[in-house]
Amino acid sequence: MTDAVSSHVEHADEAPVGETRSKARSLTYHVILCAASIVMLYPLLWMLASSFRPENEIFGNPSIWPSVFSLDAYVRGWNGLQVSFGTFYWNSLVIAVLSVIGNVMACSLAAFAFARLHFWGRNFWFALMLGTLMLPYHVTLIPQYILFLNLDWVNTILPLVVPKFLASDAFFIFLLVQFFRGIPRELDEAAMMDGCGPWRIYWKVILPLSVPALATAAVFTFIWTWDDFFAPLVYLNDISNYTVQLGLRGFVDSTGKSDWGALFAMSVLALLPIFIFFLLFQKLLIQGIATTGMKR
């Protein structure tokens, strides 16, 4: 990827049009892009700044530098509901981590079957799996809710986590199938010669070679589950089971119009894990989108 960039840059420099003109043009691009970046990120920076401001300075103040730096809003927000945000954080973390484990395990098992094993009906199941990618979750939502209600799972994390252990995010199966297919088959055959069965090939050959794809699946699963609002909204009713997203929404309803500072402070904290993932795995995220066309 970086090779392509540098070759482009050299190309622009070598252009016979004249150095001053191409320099002026590249400066124009930088000015446009910088301005656009600032406009894009301005609301986020402003929210960050406002979360450190005293309440009376938030409104009507478009600056992104707080004149006073105070952590009051964070303290107010953290204990703003009858259950502290610490609980919501813990709940979200448990759900996200279990979802990551479930998704990576179940999806890689299914993907290995589709990519490497020969069995009766493989193409049929593969086509069905692709078909489920198209199905909006609204169709299965109501029967699933009734099912989980009858299992007495509503108001627990089970409806949010168990489906991941059953590879319900078929998108990741597809992603991993594509990746597994790129691993040379000679490696499997060599391992098979050595007496490895499919389980050991899966565990000792395919998985160790698929770390980038597994990491992509893990990171996206974490971010999507952390961000998910709809499923927790449907399944979690008790405030002590709330995720961060539900806690934030409860906060909007209870104090939304009176305490923006605290609301912003908790919003910043809700975004923080995603932002950290963005900083750590930026390249993985961007490549994941560029190569598989994920929606966000």
Place this chain on the structure above:
Amino acid sequence: MVAIRTMQPSIPERRSAVPVADKPSMRRRRTLPRSVHGYLFLLPWLLGFFGLTFGPTLASLYLSMTNYDLLSDPQWIGMENYVRIATADPKFVTSMKVTFFYVALSVPLKLGFALGVAMLLNKGIRGLPFYRAMFYLPSLLGASVAIAVLWRQIFGADGLVNAVAMALFGIQGPAWISDPDTALYTLVFLSVWQFGSPMIIFLAGLRQIPQDVYEAASLDGASKARQFWKITLPLLTPVIFFNGIVQTIDAFKAFTPAFIISEGTGGPIDSTLFYTLYLYQEAFAYFRMGYAAALAWILVVIIAIFTAVSFMTSRYWVHYDD
């Protein structure tokens, strides 16, 4: 890799140790249960498929023809739900209008921005990874409740947008969120703000276009605009097609921002009543499960028709290399 390397040296030893007569039986043992192995690996997915997708899909079709409030048994009423939706449900009509307006406005704008910025970034400028990351960030964060909360403040009567307008131009702006004429536009704006991920896909697509095509075109005297219409756009149609389908389906399913901004009501005066929000209200506020299942099936049919039509018309406007 490591695993294989440590394994390989053991091959000759093993071969000599295993009697030749054993080989055929080993091979049979390996091929026979292969189908079984396949299904064992597939087991979690199969359970999920039947228990969470296939079964519920059939159940949902049945429920859509019943009256069901979770308390008493479902009551079979045939096509009555669908008839009522089509003929006597003003909220359905409103939510359809809101959703189609949102899709029709936000998707082209979002893709337009995505393509425009991707083309700027593809000029071979320095610092591309930095800009790309900056433009991608809103796309990653945008679906959060926190961003919807922020949007409520920004477009409120005394929110950030009006504060900036006041500081720069001395204009007092309207209350964007609580005005039914403008509330939906704030959601369109929120969607367009997240142009980052289609932009990344466009950027990857633009990279695929060989540079010499442009060189040949400019030698022939084609202007930049002509090069865009005759080279960039046609060669990019597969990517436009893909992004268009993904973003449209996603826009049909939008829920969180409208829910947070309107506090779950779809207000003011149903102006942000997205279809999914209406479905949610029917199911989980009024517990009309049968009716909500029928609404869900209508959404499926709409998305299916849209996808089918896109694919059928694609051969007239999408150019593939081969």
